[in-house]
Amino acid sequence: MGERVLVTGATGYVAGHCIEELLRHGYAVRGTVRRPGDTAAVAHLRAIADEVGGELELVEAHLDRDEGWDAAVEGCPLVMHVASPLPIENPTDEEALLGPAREGTLRVLRAAARGGVRRVVQTSSVAAVHYSGTPEDHVCTEADWSDPALTPLYPKSKTLAERAAWDFHASLPEAERFELVVMNPALVIGPVQRDRTNASVEPIRRLLSRAMPAVPALSWNLVDVRDVAVAHRLGLESDVAPGSRYILSNGSWWFRDVSRVLAEAFRGEGLRPPTRHLPYPVLWLASRFDPVLRRILPDIGRQRIYSSDKARTELGWEPRDPRQSIVDTGRSLLDHGIVTP
Ligand code: NAP
Numbered sequence: 001m002g003e004r005v006l007v008t009g010a011t012g013y014v015a016g017h018c019i020e021e022l023l024r025h026g027y028a029v030r031g032t033v034r035r036p037g038d039t040a041a042v043a044h045l046r047a048i049a050d051e052v053g054g055e056l057e058l059v060e061a062h063l064d065r066d067e068g069w070d071a072a073v074e075g076c077p078l079v080m081h082v083a084s085p086l087p088i089e090n091p092t093d094e095e096a097l098l099g100p101a102r103e104g105t106l107r108v109l110r111a112a113a114r115g116g117v118r119r120v121v122q123t124s125s126v127a128a129v130h131y132s133g134t135p136e137d138h139v140c141t142e143a144d145w146s147d148p149a150l151t152p153l154y155p156k157s158k159t160l161a162e163r164a165a166w167d168f169h170a171s172l173p174e175a176e177r178f179e180l181v182v183m184n185p186a187l188v189i190g191p192v193q194r195d196r197t198n199a200s201v202e203p204i205r206r207l208l209s210r211a212m213p214a215v216p217a218l219s220w221n222l223v224d225v226r227d228v229a230v231a232h233r234l235g236l237e238s239d240v241a242p243g244s245r246y247i248l249s250n251g252s253w254w255f256r257d258v259s260r261v262l263a264e265a266f267r268g269e270g271l272r273p274p275t276r277h278l279p280y281p282v283l284w285l286a287s288r289f290d291p292v293l294r295r296i297l298p299d300i301g302r303q304r305i306y307s308s309d310k311a312r313t314e315l316g317w318e319p320r321d322p323r324q325s326i327v328d329t330g331r332s333l334l335d336h337g338i339v340t341p
Contacts, residue, residue: 001055002026005236006076006117008108009033009083010058011041013198014123014188014228018080019045021229023054032061032072032083044193063104069111076115078236079178081108082123084161088199089291090153101157102164109168112178119179119242121235124162126186126221126247127155130304140306142184142245152295162245179242181235185228186221186249186306190325191332202292204329207259207273208266209339214278218255218296219303223248224325227317234315241315249306250319258326265327269334270341 005022009015010031022029029049033042042058049056061068063083073079084101091097105122112120131146138144146159162182169180188200197205203220206212231248235241262273280300287293311317333339 001028003078004028004030004055004076005078005080006072007031007080007082008061008063010045011038012082012086013192013201014185014225015080015082016045016193017190017225017229018082018232019056020048020193021226021233022080023048023052023056025233026054027078028055028057030057030059030072030076032068033058034060034062036060041194063100063107066107069107070114073108073111073115073117077118079108079112079117079120080123080232080236081105081120081165082232084123084157086154086199088202090295094153097153097157098160101161105161105164106168109165113172113176117178119181119236120165121181121183121232122162122165123232124165124182124184124245125155125158126184126249126304126306127151128159128162129184129247129306131155131159136302137305140247140304142247142310152298181238181241181243182245183228183231183235184245184247185231186223186247188225188228189222189329190225190227191328192336192338193332195336195338197333197338201329201333203255204258204262204326205333205339207255208262208271208330208333210272210274212274212278214274214276214282215256215259216278216283216293216296217280217301218299219252220255220258221249221252221304221306222258222322222325223250224320224322224328227319231311231315231317234317238315244310244314246311246315246317247306247308248311248317248319249308250322250325252303252305253322254303261323261326262330266330266334271339 061072131151132144259273
């Protein structure tokens, strides 16, 4: 069995795929969960571990509590800190999001330093990159940082959490300093492993189930969750990764083009993803009653550009065709009964 990796937030969408990637590459995995009694939330991971004969252990730890983190880290030379709140709807109390993101990161990293961990790969986001006040045609790279004063709540949580990680890392005496690598994924899509969606797959669910009858002029930078998991593993293994952040994006897609790919793939199965344009005034009106639409309103008509050249050249990261990611997302939503024809 390979080295043991602690993965935080094992019940999550991204962490689930990271755990699968690790188990399939021979690592032993210890995952943290908030509700150890909820076996249904991790049944898919148990099944993968059984299939590959891998070692999977689950322990309780909460980002908003101190207890549990030292025990979680013990015996793990490697850590993937993936957990962080990614709510579909923003909480009214900002600290409910900022606290687990920023203080939770510090809890994990302090335990890693105390436990003699060798390397930590942390999941940040392009949300910690692009709110920098740069013009729309600026190609965002790892040199860009979001300004917390310019960001909505979730990007603020990711910016503060990543800043906290680098600052804490820099403050450690050299002898206690683990290696730190940060991944900054764009909007993550790709197959769900269990019968729940998360915030980033939700728009595809809405298109596929026609919960959205027309398509807003919204553009996404997409990345497949399986490719995000590969990048996290490469982040653990690469000799050159320590000290770097890596943007993980596989190009910008307009919503209408995503919906067209879905329509082509699933029309024959009784699904009718919309292809008509949703005019801004209608969207604005609908957003008064829908918090998800309210959140996307400032992005209407805007297209951001990211470079993932660093991940490609330094890590040898090769993301798959985004069309495949879109179709596989839809297929998994059908397979898990989240969308029904
Ligand atoms: P997700 O499916 O909602 O998973 C979030 C995970 O964090 C869950 O396991 C959740 O546990 C855990 N968590 C939340 N609050 C916690 C707390 N207070 N204590 C302990 N665990 C807590 O979201 P995801 O898409 O996989 O996101 C995972 C990471 O990727 C996050 O850091 C997110 O910011 C980052 N990311 C995601 C995207 C994207 O498009 N999805 C893009 C860029 C970056 P429960 O199951 O118990 O709630």
